[in-house]
Amino acid sequence: MSDTISPIITYSKGDLEVGPITSKVHVDNLRVTSILSNRDIVINVDHEVDDDEAMILAMGYKQEFKREFSLWSVFAVSFSVLGLLPSIAACFDYQQLVIGMSPIPWLLAVLFVTSVAYSLAEIASAFPVSTGTPYAVSQLAPPRYKAYLTWFTCWANWLCQITGAPSVNYSTACMMLALKSFCQPGYSATNGQIYGLTTGIQITHGLISSLPTLWLARFNSMGTVANILFLFIVFIMILAANDRVEMYDGTIPKFNTNAIAWSLENQTEWPQGIAMLMSFLGVIWAMSGYDSPFHLSEECSNAAVAAPKAIVLTSTVGGVIGFLFMLAIAYTLVDIDLIAEDPQGLGQPFVSYLAQILKKDLVIAATAFTIISSYFMGCSCMLAASRVTFAYSRDGLFPGSRWWKIVSPLTKTPIYAVWINLFLGQLLLLLMFAGDGTAIGAIFSVGGIAGFVSFTMPTLLKITYARNTFKPGPWNLGRYSTPIGFVSCAFVLVMIPILCFPDVRGADLNASQMNWTAVVFFGPLLLSTIWFVVDAHKWYIGPKSNLDEADISYEDSPYQDSPLDEVLEGKEQDESLEISEEKK
Incomplete structure (x- = not known):
């Protein structure tokens, strides 16, 4: 120098x-x-x-981590968290089984999700720290409300992070057991078996996420290559190897007509417009990994440029590829009602869809590729969540922060943060024992709402209170910053109540059919607010x-x-x- x-x-x-x-x-x-x-x-x-x-x-x-993540490595983690193939598979319940096979919901939702991501990228460039959006909020909020808004954003973002790995790993376990049901007719997995398998996956991810940064970078790069490769292979399988003509004795063509592929089929008791908005959950959850580069800023070289670029790449590339994949599904899916009925008892709509169009060996191969991709995705989610827990513990947010903020002198990674997240994830997974499977869906909705709230809070402040004081980083939106910010905030404001709606209403609504998102998300936030009012306001001032x-x-x-x-x-x-x- x-x-x-x-x-x-x-x-x-x-x-x-x-x-x-x-x-x-x-x-x-x-x-x-x-x-x-x-x-x-x-x-x-x-x-x-x-x-x-x-x-x-x-x-x-202090600089506590080694900066061994490049732009590609950070994008690798982010794209692995995105995990398009396993995300699309996991979200059949929340998109196709809500509004039908049409790709229209993805096309509309991804435009708004991308606007949220671009606004977040601009914030990441200005505040390249692993604390993420709460740090930005602490610097953009009015002084009188800064401590509470930072506190609120921390808890919202943390809820998003700790639900990521459990929801992905739950989906992975369900696909693995669905494949067993497909190969062994008559077998039906119990909740205990799903919970046990999910736990095993979680533990392996905890061990991997505790490794040194360089090893993690290599592992996630490998995961990204696998995700892209398997996504491409399954995409080709669906288009080229679909055997609809022979499987249905020539009664249907190889591909659906445009009228069928783009048609909407409301599967809920709500008006079609509301059902369309409800189906956005599939897109929101599938695209929710783009914030990971923000939380890896302190392990990334040239973070003020690389982190926002990785966010933009993830959201843009993911949105386009996801839309192409949704087109492939729309033009090949045979019977959405039959998938919803699940006569084979597979318990996984994506596997049921593959069984409608592919021969048995190809169904097994496509599902196996999806499972491997999902495994990498869950590991990336746990990695990103551990960095968030570390960063917030460094600011004294949690009980026991003095332990969760410890960086191992051996691996130079926050091992304790990894394992407390794993333990809390196991508690969240107990929701699968409540009701007939509806309750566990709350961890998917919570991930969407919590992420949106934390991602857009600094954007809201940037375009309102701090519009004249915000100092953009080297990567910024220029004159488009404010209009894109307004679109992002308006979309989130509309989607928060929508994502709390149950699929049924009126006399059909009961405890087992209830959408428990409001309890799982707003309950902890209410408790954290009470804690702040009673005690935390005396000592919490934001990032320290x-x-x-x-x-x-x-x-x-x-x-x-x-x-x-x-x-x-x-x-x-x-x-x-x-x-x-x-x-x-």
Whole structure:
């Protein structure tokens, strides 16, 4: 490195009185908004730092992870979490069995989901820390409400993360047992068997997610290659190897007509417009992995550019490929009502669909490819969730945060965060023992709602309160930032109540048919709000710096002799005072 990076980073030979200072990071000279900015803070470091480390230091955190994820590696994790093939298979219940085989719901929903993703990418570029959207909220919200909005966003995003791996692994277990039912007619899996198999999958993912970062990067790259390859193979199988003509004695053609393929078939008791919106859950859940690069920012090189690019790539490529796959299903599916009835007792609509159009050996192969892809997807979900739990524990959000924020000196990964998530996921999976299978669907809906709430909170603040103070990062939407932000927020506002609707209504609605999303999502958020009002408001102020006090200095600043905690508290008070003055 050379001195040309000055005045952002400067270098000195050290001072014997204060220790060997090699680099100085001048926070206010970086074009960022952070918990340390606007206080003339200089961070003294005992080694040379690059731009990535300078950025994370300016955000208020030590560089604790190795930056061994490239743009491709981060995209690999994100695309694996997206897991289009297993996601589409898992969401048959929430899309095709709601509004029919038509690809129209995917086409419409993915446009709005992509707008949410693009807005999130802009936020990720401005605040490239693993804390993700809550950190952005803490810097964009009005001072009076900053602590609560950050708290709320943390809990919403965390609910999204911890439901990811259990829902994916539950779907994986169901497909594995559905394949057994297909090969062994008369076999029907019990909830206990599904729970046991899901638990086994969860444990293997916990072990993998505890490995060193470099190994995780390689494993997820392998998973992405497998996901893309198997998606392509199954896509070709559906189009080229479908055997509808022979299987149905020539009574139907190889492909459906346009009129049939694009037709809507309302499977609910709601009006067709409401059913269409309800079917968006399949798209929302299938496309919900694009936020993962945000949470891997501290393990990624050139994070302010690579993380948002990975988000954009994931949402755009995923949306297009997903739509093509939905077209293939629409033009080959034979009887949606028969899939809903499940006369073979497979318990997995996607396998029932494959059985309508493929010979037995090909059904087994396509399902096996889907299962392998789903396994990689679940592992990526657990990896991303562990980084979120680590980041929030670093800010003291959870009971026991002092344990969950520990980074293993051996693997340089937050092992305890991995395993507490796994334990909580096991508790969520107990929903499969409630009712006739409807309750477990809540973890799919919760993932969609919780993700949307946390993803769009900073976007809402960016286009309203902080519209004149937001400092975009190197990747941004430019003049399209505000209109795309408004579209994102409006879509989320419409979808939150829709995703809580049950499939039936009136006299047909009972406890077993109820959509338990409102309880599983809003219940914990209500409890967290009560906790904040009663106690947490006394000590929770949002993201907290974990830099050592001895490494902080102030140049030409009135805070020269003040401890860092007092300086940050003073910043809070000054911001509140500024608001009061503006009101006057």
